[in-house]
Amino acid sequence: MSYINYSYEQLKTFCRDAFMKFGFTENEALKITDVLLLSDLYGIESHGMQRLVRYHKGIEKGLIKVDAKPETVFETPVSAVIEGHDGMGQLISIHAMNIAIEKAKKNGMAVVSVRNSNHFGIAGYYAKMACDAGLVGFAMTNSEAIMVPTFSRLAMLGSNPIAISMPAEPYPFFFDSSTTVVTRGKLEIYNKLSKPLPEGWALDENGNACTDAERVLKNIVGKAGGGIMPLGGNTETLGGHKGYGYGMLCEIFCSIFSGGLTSNHTHIGGKGGTCHGFMAINPDIFGDREGMKQRFSTFLQELRDAPKAEGQPRIYTHGEKEIFAYADRMKNGIEVNINTVAEMKNLCDYLGLDSVKYLGDVDFSDAKQSSYK
């Protein structure tokens, strides 16, 4: 697969203009762009430009309502429930996390739970917002059901990521991961390469382990059974019930607290219904904020300095890879794969934007049709 290199500024301009063409204000378009591009800058290719096609389809089908404004339907000094009215997930989520941050600054900590939203990009973006404000940030989302609970053969929970970010030196702790063993994007990559999946990732329609990426993806799209295993696999031997448990934690903060749809009821019959959960904790509620940061930074350094496993060059703490990727991509540009660029061109055509102006004169002979339905 070939790649095209774009600078951060190029992609920002394209993305901003595209979302403005959809009807978002410049301020809104820049917010959405910021979430999507952080993903590409962090090296999380699946959630940046590659996701544009989903937002495109979502807006086109009316799943995502451009004019919707998030509404606070219940609140206390440490909480809020937000009705998203099927708006753009990034806008609702930035709004919701800002409420959590304000409440946590004032009252020590807060949880904000959101219902009837849409895909919000990387969970880590919102955890990072709190971290950038000097707080400990947590962000979660449910999603279209894709995780098969232990001993089942039907996806009942989403990929249900949990992100956590906390200030530290020389860079913050930043953990952002699905509670499934992998995300659907990984399966799509194996499918595109016609490679068998690693053992321990996916299940067929009968709930048996399956390494056939095409079959699993077809089943997922057709809601025919099967899906992805929870972190820990499909048995209790390696702790699959634990991944399933963390998926439940995510569901509690998202759909249960907000009164929204659990993952198994989202994305059915022309309705999205994605739910999110945000939490911010002010370090001041434990006393010495600076001392805490210092102790945490020391521990992270001890982890990085620990003896390596045979043949391993380094130990990472969470967020390090993203920091390095960010620096590299800001300097050297962002590699966007040709299929994604083709989707971006389609989007330009759909919106009446001049694709050559934004994307250059690209040779698409190497591009495949997107697998997104």
Place this chain on the structure above:
Amino acid sequence: MSYINYSYEQLKTFCRDAFMKFGFTENEALKITDVLLLSDLYGIESHGMQRLVRYHKGIEKGLIKVDAKPETVFETPVSAVIEGHDGMGQLISIHAMNIAIEKAKKNGMAVVSVRNSNHFGIAGYYAKMACDAGLVGFAMTNSEAIMVPTFSRLAMLGSNPIAISMPAEPYPFFFDSSTTVVTRGKLEIYNKLSKPLPEGWALDENGNACTDAERVLKNIVGKAGGGIMPLGGNTETLGGHKGYGYGMLCEIFCSIFSGGLTSNHTHIGGKGGTCHGFMAINPDIFGDREGMKQRFSTFLQELRDAPKAEGQPRIYTHGEKEIFAYADRMKNGIEVNINTVAEMKNLCDYLGLDSVKYLGDVDFSDAKQSSYK
């Protein structure tokens, strides 16, 4: 291995009297007993009577101070930091979770972080305390380092369990699990049976996968390297960095918030230093408490009713197995393995209690020496 059957009342009397002999008040002894016996009643053998020998040794060596009282060193309406003064983990933790519950009832939610405590039994006990009070409860603890971070060969984090409990019908959600793939207790069972460990559990002193239980346990005791893999294993392919991340979440709530020792510094040089984290969230802060409980109960039922994987008779939601075990053991008694009964007899002898009165006239010819050092 043979087992002796004791009624709940028999074990309660024994345990209470033993802790009173150690110098705890009757009220304190009953609290400790309640934590330990809930574990046996829930079928979590490793954390009930089987742990008595560790408390015995801990008190004997002065790691656990019988007279220590927990002290609140910092607090706000939504938080507290507790200095445990090396007291008994269960007493400090019940005290700490009660503070979290009171604050959450009054102010919506609260986090209480504890330093310089000791082993507190099952994390789930404290999460359940909040659940019994109608709240969502979270309990975590760090521990002697046993989890080897991704690409390392030295244990740097504890088994770092995270427990979550939330009201539901017909029984609450109760999730309690280590962030390692398994706990040390499981390795000890395989060692006693001289069986090779399942692949994907443990690492040798060089950080390579290892199925030799004896070698791994010897290394752990001797702090010679190796240990247990995070949930997800020792590679990124199956998500080992995620289990390591949840271990970090636990560390943040326990040692980092409290200003205590991170797992890699506990249990060194005659010092325990275990840290705990507790959180309670009042469902009232999201509005309709009863509606939430109902919706959550419905989701749990949908999970149990989901189509089963081929050959699987049922799908569990978290806490079901414990509820069934509790009912069974209250009715039919608790099976205690002969090695543990031998340790209980040793404890009687040490404390000057009449072991025959408490434990009956047991034939110990089948018992082995405890592996605890």
